Amino acid sequence: MLVFGPGIAAWGLVTGVAMTQSGLGVGLSMLMSITVYAGSAQLASLPLIASGAPMWVIWASALCVNLRFAIFSAQWRTHIGHLPRARRLVLGFLLADLNLVVFQKAWPGGRHETGQARYAAGGAASVWLIWQGTSFAGILLSSLVPLEWGLGFAGTLSMLGIAYSLLVDRGAWVAAVVAAAAAVAAYALPLKLNILVAIAAAVTVGLVMTQAGRAARRMRPGEGSSP
């Protein structure tokens, strides 16, 4: 988890600075950091809040940006589903994108095993501490951090390294290429819905590939004339 520390720290700092500089004020920025705890949704909401958009528009935007977590929660269910509901929900709220990424690398089976809930909780605590610490630092020191340096790009670069580390087999490569193309092609969609389109495209292609592979295997012995 700690390999990703610098990347999370860069994002947290930038998000903290962006919140205060958009006119949210120190108190509200801190409240948002603690209660919303979803960097991409926070960043997407800032221009809407600053321009005085209606509250329901801001909520709808947060929902769209966060929809991927609903997909992730189905995967978490396999691993932390045995916990009591209250604990599932608290842990579920604290588990961000990177937690699932790291978790999948540590437990690649996709099955429930003992120790997974503890591993997930440890990861959630690490990300939370780094994120809130740097986010608060950004909120308090916002006037000292020059946003025009484009430090947000540091977060992008660290995610790039994370994405590369996930390219473990052909299926992952295909998913990444499909997702990248879909996200760029669907960029004009509002509310970051291109992320959802990219996930759907990558998952669909993966499904088709496994089905096609299975069909091919089934056909081969029946042909009777293998080369």
Place this chain on the structure above:
Amino acid sequence: MTTAPLYGIATILGMAAVTVLARSFFLYAKREPRIPDALQRALQVAPLAAIVAVVAPEIFISHGHLIDTWRDARVPAAIASTLFYAWRPGVLGPLLAGLAVYLPLRLALGW
């Protein structure tokens, strides 16, 4: 512009509720939702797809359109990051390599 406190608090708490809803979507019900095995396996690429979907436009899109100039610090920085990763896989190394290309181009040349 400064947001009115009460209005701001309500907006933020509503966003928090939406986040809770999304993150706990399949965690709330007592019975585990039945997801076909093939779909479950295919869903394993979802986090990777989400990350790539965030990163790719940050590198290749400028002002809502596909990048059409090479005088943009982001593409050379991403290339430097990629090369560094090919040499020494990790997160911090490629990040610093990318920034080492990005910041001079941006601050000195204004790319």
